[in-house]
Amino acid sequence: MNRSIEKNNPMPIRYAEPSNHEISSEQPADSPAIFRIENVSVDYSNTPAIRNIFLDIPQQQVTAFIGSSGCGKSTLLRCLNRMNDLIPTARVRGRIAFRDQDLYAKTIDPVDVRRRIGMIFQKPNPFPKSIYDNIAFGAQINGYQGNLDALVEQSLRQVALWDEVKDSLRKSGLALSGGQQQRLCIARAIAIQPQVLLMDEPCSALDPISTLRIEELIHELKRQYTVVIVTHNMQQASRISDFTAFFNVSTTETGNNCGHLVEFGRTKAILPTPSRKSPVNM
Numbered sequence: 001m002n003r004s005i006e007k008n009n010p011m012p013i014r015y016a017e018p019s020n021h022e023i024s025s026e027q028p029a030d031s032p033a034i035f036r037i038e039n040v041s042v043d044y045s046n047t048p049a050i051r052n053i054f055l056d057i058p059q060q061q062v063t064a065f066i067g068s069s070g071c072g073k074s075t076l077l078r079c080l081n082r083m084n085d086l087i088p089t090a091r092v093r094g095r096i097a098f099r100d101q102d103l104y105a106k107t108i109d110p111v112d113v114r115r116r117i118g119m120i121f122q123k124p125n126p127f128p129k130s131i132y133d134n135i136a137f138g139a140q141i142n143g144y145q146g147n148l149d150a151l152v153e154q155s156l157r158q159v160a161l162w163d164e165v166k167d168s169l170r171k172s173g174l175a176l177s178g179g180q181q182q183r184l185c186i187a188r189a190i191a192i193q194p195q196v197l198l199m200d201e202p203c204s205a206l207d208p209i210s211t212l213r214i215e216e217l218i219h220e221l222k223r224q225y226t227v228v229i230v231t232h233n234m235q236q237a238s239r240i241s242d243f244t245a246f247f248n249v250s251t252t253e254t255g256n257n258c259g260h261l262v263e264f265g266r267t268k269a270i271l272p273t274p275s276r277k278s279p280v281n282m
């Protein structure tokens with residue numbers, strides 16, 4: 001029988017253990033870990049993508065994954081809500097505990113995992129439905145019994161979209177601008193009250209103004225949620241994250257490129273404080 005993931009038991013944080021690569025870390029004693037990633041490796045069709053990742057992700061903080069293209073940031077992020085289960089060639093090894101429960105235990109329902117651990121993608125992906133239904137539909141299929149009008153308004157207010165769309169709720173979500181669509185997708189995700197939001201380069205398709213709005217939103221969201229965000233923009237990571245995990249690619253004995261964790265710690269100890277707001281990508 002499937003079991004849902006319990007909400008209690010935050011674990012005391014434990015920091016990166018040494019693998020083949022040198023890892024420096026600074027222990028945030030005050031932040032319990034919500035995810036405990038232990039020796040996680042992922043292959044696609046037997047080709048290694050990431051190897052031997054040990055990482056604790058602090059609860060109710062923003063953690064940024066940074067590193068060069070192909071180093072496995074998205075792969076690791078997808079491990080956190082079992083999205084890699086949907087890629088037939090992907091094989092995940094090691095252990096990931098979410099609130100002290102093994103996310104990959106046979107008794108855990110991956111659909112329930114994805115409800116509790118929501119995901120925002122690089123390209124906004126609203127349903128081809130009205131703005132209202134983008135939020136109401138997901139909530140309804142997840143068994144929401146409350147007042148849908150109130151939920152729609154509250155979710156849109158939380159992402160600072162309500163004032164822009166309150167008179168056009170029946171308009172298609174696809175008719176919004178890219179930045180508005182991304183905020184709609186975040187509203188849709190938070191309407192089902194997840195515990196964690198995973199974001200894979202959520203601003204990379206957006207203009208600078210929309211990017212700043214999403215960054216402000218992430219800052220607000222961390223009051224309620226744990227956020228893990230992949231970004232190529234070092235200044236964005238500096239602005240919005242409390243912790244940073246820095247990944248790199250190295251070549252294995254078999255000649256494959258494979259990602260590994262290089263460093264994890266408080267962002268202000270790892271990244272320089274941004275002095276200007278223009279993006280610096282890596």
Ligand SMILES: Nc1ncnc2c1ncn2[C@@H]1O[C@H](COP(=O)(O)OP(=O)(O)OP(=O)(O)O)[C@@H](O)[C@H]1O
Nearest residue numbers: 044049068069070071072073074075076087089259
């Ligand atoms: N669905 C897939 N099938 C096969 N190989 C994949 C798949 N997804 C990722 N990979 C491979 O796994 C490795 C890590 O890819 P991943 O997309 O996780 O990196 P990334 O750090 O997110 O890169 P980027 O910054 O470009 O998004 C790469 O070598 C990539 O080619």
Ligand SMILES: [Mg+2]
Nearest residue numbers: 073074075230
């Ligand atoms: Mg990626």
